[in-house]
Amino acid sequence: MGANRTRGAVAAARGAGDGRRNLILVVAVAVIAAAVIGGVVVTHARADVPQAGGTYATTVQQDGTVVAGSANAKATLDVYEDFLCPYCKHNLEDPYGKDMTKAIAAGSLRVDYHVLDLLDNETTPAGYSLRAGNAALAAAKAGRFAEFHAALYEQQPTEGQAGYTDDQLVDIGRKAGITSQQFADEVKAGAFDAEIRGQTDKARDSVNFKGTPTVLSGDNQVDISKAGWLSQLTKA
Template structure:
């Protein structure tokens, strides 16, 4: 064997030994396993990134959205603000109910969907007067916090402009999800414009939080009122939204005939 041949064979042996060492350091030389592991890591990373992007998009679903105005009430009826309570309907209506609600509360949204039109019809027919208490109970439950209070303040300002019902119904018809982004002041102001509110005082009041302090004081009053507390089971009592009160008594809104019963009782 010549010297050149011996040198070439030695180099081949060194390359083979080096490859074996690398394979041992990697736990073996199964290339398919290495590729599979790398592919799995890439897939997991893609799923995580996709999940983060989807979560952020879902959380910010209201960003840049226009709040669609709800259809106006079928008939006009008197409406006025009394402090932080909005009174709708004729003064001499036989029945009066107090409705306590939060614009972010999903159960309040379901209540409006189930009974909102019926209540408006009874008000328009002169059979019912409604005292609406918009409460900022869930102010910390939006991201960022504050939507519950901002919406309540804007609704009271809309009442000053004679547009409470339309504003109220629009916010519930386009209700954001609890725990996610609500609507900004500018989006609330734009809704007002869509409903015909063009005064500078409305926009300024939304941005400044004109009724914020009064709304927070009203919430504390309501939370401390024993007549508004209910039994939630397991020895727990407290206040929750929505709550409807008629004649000083909390109404069982689980009864689908509750509204007719309230009016009939008031007339009897």
């Protein structure tokens, strides 16, 4: 609509007499300027709004649990992960991550993700597990947890080396579809650091937690080395 208004103002100026043309040209310039400024304002406003339209819906509970999927799903799992954990990548995410994502999106699976910083001292410098976990919760709040979660495991740093910086995590988020300034601010501020540490402390105190990854169905440990475990749960 702004573009049509601009074109109309310019066309009117071209068809008028000299005196009237000058006046209309002034008006046309004002309309164009307003349209440009308005576009900038709208773009900035949209950038500050968390992005919707991700693969599946997520909510971040007060304790930092990321709830992915519908409460009416056939199966509910509790998944405990650390983004630096190689076993999380090789034993869970690489073989089953895409199928879990599809099941969550289809409404047959709900996953309560507990993001931990157990390996926070295993990078040089230390701190990557916490930074990545905080960024993942910020991504969940922005509606792009599935995309960001997958990206971090696909590009997982190696233990002992440097993990991603805050700026790099923000860039990974942008490539995953997160354009809000709020996401960048939360990543750089460590907005969910306390929640990640709380999740880690709670996991350590739980008799059901067996390290990362731990996958629970209720209080029962899921044997993710057993072929077909996911389909058995979602089709039950």
